[in-house]
Amino acid sequence: MTRCSMLLAALLVSTSGSAIAEGAFNSANDAIAYRQHAFGLIKENFGDMYAMVKGKKEMDADAFQRRAQHLALLSQIPFEAFKVPGSNQGDTEALASVWSDSAKFAQIAKEFQDASANLAKVSTNGDAKAIKQAFGATGKACKSCHDQFKQD
């Protein structure tokens, strides 16, 4: 190894080391950013399906299926980050009710996950009416939760 490549190797180790040390959930701020990023991706995938369901964009069955599969996975991601102590404060739009009414919050999160899983399933059979219905149920879960647990 040349001196230069040894230096580079040492640098990579220290960089990835610190990335791990600062990674998921070592602070309340990190947990907040994590769940917000997850919801950002949820919105991207949901929004693309919305455009197709509403006819604002041509329906592309393959793309829709992929989005629905992404959403089903993404629906599992944000919720553990609400359990991090202190993440009820700071740069968050979550209302205090997330923690004071945590059973209800968990129940709607579960409905959202079930609706997303069902949408992913239904989207593979191409029945437009069933897809629309399953998509509607998913959107209802977003709204129902935001109405009770998220600032406008």
Ligand code: HEC
């Ligand atoms: C069980 C509750 C719940 C469900 C279901 C839910 N959300 Fe949210 N969402 C929240 C909460 C709480 C926040 C605030 C997070 C924070 O700021 O810490 C949020 C934040 C967001 C944000 C803002 C992210 C940012 O960058 O700050 C978007 C966009 C969003 N949700 C979209 C959606 C969409 C679209 C759906 C449905 C497909 C959905 N959410 C389903 C509770 C929910």
